[in-house]
Amino acid sequence: MGVKVSGARAVASCLDFSLSSKSIAGETQRKIQPKPEQRRHGTSLQVAHCLLRDSMVRRVAVIGAGVSGLASVKSCLDEGLEPTCFEKSEDIGGLWRYTDSTDSGRVSVYRSIITNTSKEMSCFSDFPCPEDFPSFLPHSLLLEYFRMYAQHFDLLRHIRFKTTALSVRKRPDFTTSGQWEVVTETDGIQESHIFDAVMVCTGHFQEPYLPLASFPGIDTHFKGQYIHSREYRDVEAFRGKRVLVIGIGNTGGDLSVELSRVAAKVFLSVRSSTWVFSRISDHGFPFDMVNTTRFNHFLDWLLPSALTKRIRFWKFNSWFNHKNYGLASTKSSNFKIIINEELPFCLLSGTVVLKPKVKAFTESSAVFEDGTEQNIDVVLFATGYIFSFPFLEESVRSLFDDNRSLYKRIFPPQLEKPTLAIIGLVQLTGSVMVGAEMQARWVTGIFAGWNKLPPTSRMMAEVSKKKPQVKRNPSERENLKMSFISYTDEIASCAGVKPNVLRLLLTDPRLALAVFFGPCSPYQYRLMGRGKWSGARDAILTQWQRTLKPLRTRVVDDPSDSWHWMYLLALPVALTAGLLLSKSPRLGWTLGAPQL
Helix, strand or coil, X not given: CCCCHHHHHHHHHHHHCEEEEXXXXXXXXXXXXXXXXXXXXXXXXXXXXXXXXXXXXXXXXXXXCCHHHHHHHHHHHHCCXXXXXXXXXXXXXXXXXXXXXXXXXXXXXXXCCECCCCHHHHCECCECCCCCCCCCCEHHHHHHHHHHHHHHXXXXXXXXXXXXXXXXXXXXXXXXXXXEEEEEEECCEEEEEEECEEXXXXXXXXXXXXXXXXXXCCCCCCCCEEEEHHHCCCCHXXXXXXXXXXXXXXXXXXXXXXXXXXXXXXXXXXXXXXXEECCECHHXXXXXXXXXXXXXHHHHHHCCHHHHHHHHHHHHHXXXXXXXXXXXXXXXXXXXXXXXXXXXXXXXXXXEEXXXXXXXXXXXXXXXXXXXXXXXXXXXXXXXXXXXXXXXXXXXXXXXXXXXXXXXXXXXXXXXXXXXXXXXXXXXXXXHHHHHHHHHHHHHHHHCCCCCCCCHHHHHHHHHXXXXXXXXXXXXXXXXXXXXXXXXXXXXXXXXCCCCHHHHHHHCHHHHHHHHHCECCHXXXXXXXXCCCCCHHHHHHCHHHHHHXXXXXXXXXXXXXXXXXXXXXXXXXXXXXXXXXXXXXXXXXXXXXXXX
16 A cells, blocks of 8 residues: 555554544543444545544534534544534523523523424434424424434534533634634533634524614503513413514514414514415425425526516415415515415414504504504514624634625635634525534535635635625524525535436436435435435435325325326436536536535
């Protein structure tokens, strides 16, 4: 192999074993243990990794043990890195771990919440949800799934609970070392640690956004109560009261519907046009599994944007006419989309009344822009959150005011060394969990030396090009909203794991058709490249069975339709689309290896 005996001995050692840190960081005690991920990546890659790792990142701090934090710890381990996760609470799960109390300052979901994305479209890419889990999960089942994931991949031993990250500061020699000093506090005792890299996984649900200045009289004249949705847990405190909900995101819609069952009256104040759709699509399948496909993504690319917009509005109005309900018009240029099956019926039955923007508050009422006035007991602000990173030193925190200032929504491009990554600070049209995991895989590949970032000047140019000059209202997170397939494919291309549909058509037509016409589920990103999972193909081909399994509690005899003829028709369509896309620099479906 052309290496000295001592080097060969080291390589042989690296192939069979890995060093696992028992302590936090800095000075570590290590033990030898088998490294299963090396068998997956192949011998030649292991040798290269072993020879290179002395000059690469080794110790990684992960801040937060929610969805993004768990994915980051797992990705670090897959790359042979040594992660230490700091979680300020006593358990994993982040905001999905429900608690009755709001006193701790920790953001938590409300009691009745159910996921908006289906289990097949929002699971970790190499760990499908149990087949007996329903398609849409309450917080308790989602947390149970997180526990299964953490246990299966042995993540908990890398997490320090009840430990708060107080500060993350660049070391004096950062320009050469890229290292960070992380100060933490556990039970009143502060510790200082040195890390080669930091992954911030605290998400964007951090500080409640309460725009009282936009509502004259709310804090000077109004005698009733007002709270942010962060403080909401269940309906009991609102029983028999007249409630005004301000904001019609997914949370505002959910809470309006829930409160309408016990409140004397619920008013929902809306500023922008809002399109409402259901989690349930045609024939009863999950909406995201039916609509989030590469074929639909291809049509969006192929057809004029004005036409695709009209088609989308037509689909929304095929359920109910949004203009009749005062929600949205097809002429609207500024609109949002929410998921809610029950809101249209509540509006139709009068248990929820839609109102325009609030002009002002009196002692006991709200005055709206249309001149109407309603007596109000409680105001519930569903106005979103502001993300902040108080533990980051000011010189770093000032580099980005939102995720558009970050390269690929992850890296502050101005840093001399790319050893700080913000994971999960992105809102997608699909599951954020999938996007965060893909970010973590790419980032840890960069830390391990497999992936490379472009020069700073190129990163800065891309950030400037994509970031509008006009600063938006902090409550409007359109600046975070991105196409699920476009963004996840973009990061997957950078990581070298984006599925190649054209190549699959030539090697595995059945799988290619499922990838192109079926749901763009996370397993697609485990078909090739680093982190390839042998179970990905089967997971893709059986995802519909797992979707239907929990519904089979009562089986009804019905002759099944044969879909083989559909596959025969689909094959030439997929081949044509693959050829067209292979010529498109925008989508980049080529036979060659993905390029950064």
